[in-house]
Amino acid sequence: MAEIAYRLEQKRRILGAFPGPKSAALNERRKSVVAGGVASSVPVYVADADGGIITDVDGNSFIDLGSGIAVTTVGASDANVVEAVQEQVAHFTHTCFMVTPYEGYVEVAEELAKLTPGDHEKRSVLFNSGAEAVENAIKVARLATGRDAVVAFDHAYHGRTNLTMALTAKAMPYKTNFGPFAPEIYRVPMSYPYREEAEIKGEDAARRAITMIEKQIGAESVAAILIEPIQGEGGFIVPAEGFLPTLVAWAKEKGIVFIADEVQSGFCRTGAWFASEHEGIVPDIITMAKGIGGGLPLSAITGRADLLDAVHPGGLGGTYGGNPVACAASLAAIKTMKDHNLVGRAQHIEKVVTERVTALAGELGAAGIIGEFRGRGAMLAIELVKPGTGNTTKEPNAEAAKAIAAACLAAGVVILTCGTYGNVIRLLPPLVIGDDLLNDGLDVLVDAIRAAA
Known part of the structure; x- marks a missing residue:
């Protein structure tokens, strides 16, 4: 890592009992x-x-040692981010990309096309939060496939909105008393090596999940498989080697959209730009947030051009999605990630x-x-x-x-x-x-x- 000039003294100091x-x-x-x-x-x-x-x-x-739950990857006041935000704020804070677009949104999409796995043609849409990104990835998958069912996994966390609560596995505090939830969500076993009843290879754990999907849902009804390559809130669970590639291969064979939720694991966090890279998988769609914005609210989905371009004009977006200040912060954060x-x-x-x-x-x-x-x-x-x-x-x-x-x-x-x-x-x-x-x-x-x- 190149030398960083910190603004604050990098030392722990407790003056007395707290809260003060x-x-x-x-x-x-x-x-x-x-x-x-x-x-x-x-x-x-x-x-x-x-x-x-x-x-x-x-x-x-x-x-x-928490980074605001993996958000402040480049620090909470990175010099590049601060300078970029100040420059952007001096010009305009908002116009709404759906009304009068601006270059920053396009620049972020260009970076995502280069940084995400795969050399296929890609398209991106920008939003505000990880939950928004997940919801819109599901929208794209359902429209593009004409199917309804979505498969999620044990121990998953995908957000706090109605649809993402349905996708999230843990009841308390995320789901308890907040139902009813969005329909056509199905849950299958995750590969959790430490807590398997008996040692099981990744490929076999994937076949276990696939068998459940085929028997209880039917592959022809599944629009998308949604999974965190390394689960976050569920316990930082790293699936056994071979689990993810086996799922990806089966999804491709069955015409199912494979969505990698990289909201927490993306942007250098796992020692790669994206956790999907560790086993060489290329998701159809990746959802991103947290580290993408340098501390400002920004999220994105990046995926195959044929999938995202299948959506009719106006079908994706949001008033604040890809806010110009957040885009400036994102580009600066990515620069810091590369420079250091x-x-x-x-x-x-x-x-x-x-x-x-x-x-x-x-x-x-x-x-x-x-x-x-x-x-x-x-x-x-x-x-x-x-x-x-x-x-x-x-x-x-x-x-x-x-x-x-x-x-x-x-x-x-x-x-x-x-x-x-x-x-x-x-x-x-x-x-x-x-x-x-x-x-x-x-x-x-x-x-x-x-x-x-």
Whole structure:
């Protein structure tokens, strides 16, 4: 990674008990005006952020190992993004691409055509959120195929809108009491190597899912298969090798649109531009958000030209989709990713974290609370189990995940949890984080895991 000039000092600093008085006061104001259904996992209010550091309104500095859930890949105030946004804002903040278009939208689509897997002719549409991207990918697949059924997977997360809630597997907090949901959504088993009842090859796990589709739905009724190449909220689950290619080959044979949801895994996060590249698959459509916008709201679908061009004029779009300021931020973020080789940086982060966590797992032993360490690049997870279960019962240990996250926060490190069972620590550091800061954060995490064990 080329040298980065950080605006904030890249050091952890805790001044005292928190939340401090300013954060506490803001939280009281929040209670009277912000809906209770919006939850925040960290009880401090941000004043500034840069590189791998978040500073709160009381002057504490925290190491950021969450990146706003994989959004601030290039940092929360990347110089290229800041400059591009300021320049764009000085000219116009909005015109609506569907009314009076502008070059930035076209430039982003050109970049996506080059960066996404496959050398086929591509088209893109820009939106605001990952859920919007997923919904529109489904719209395209249904129109292009003339079919209705959509296949999703166990442990999947695809969003909080009505259709994407139906696609999401986990009930609480995402689906409970929010139904009824959109119809013609079917769920099949995921390849989850750590939690398979018996070891199963990726190809066989794919055939298991395919058999269920053929028997319970019928291939001729399926418009799309939708899958995260590495599942996010479900626990950073990396399917067994061969699972994805087998599904892609079958979908192609049956005329089913294969949609890769790369909302969390895209844009250098896994040590490749897109996680699909790790097994060489070429999706028909890719959905993107989070890292694409440099911190601004932007999402996209990029796919085969024949699929997206099948939609009638006016069938895709939205008032704010591809906002000019967000497009400027996206182009600048992509420039930073290229200039600093953040693909390579993610690979380096994987090596650093892997060395630390595998050493700790060895220290704790097979009966320790680390059930599995997995992931790719800077999208890494530690699945926690009850002490003594190890690789036998694999009983989920959500209590340890909560305790570790709390201990890390108390020491000045922000980490996230996830997983169907709430027992997974997920690590998503900004790819521009320096090694000294990363290792300091890992020191805190390792100590917290030891204490929980």
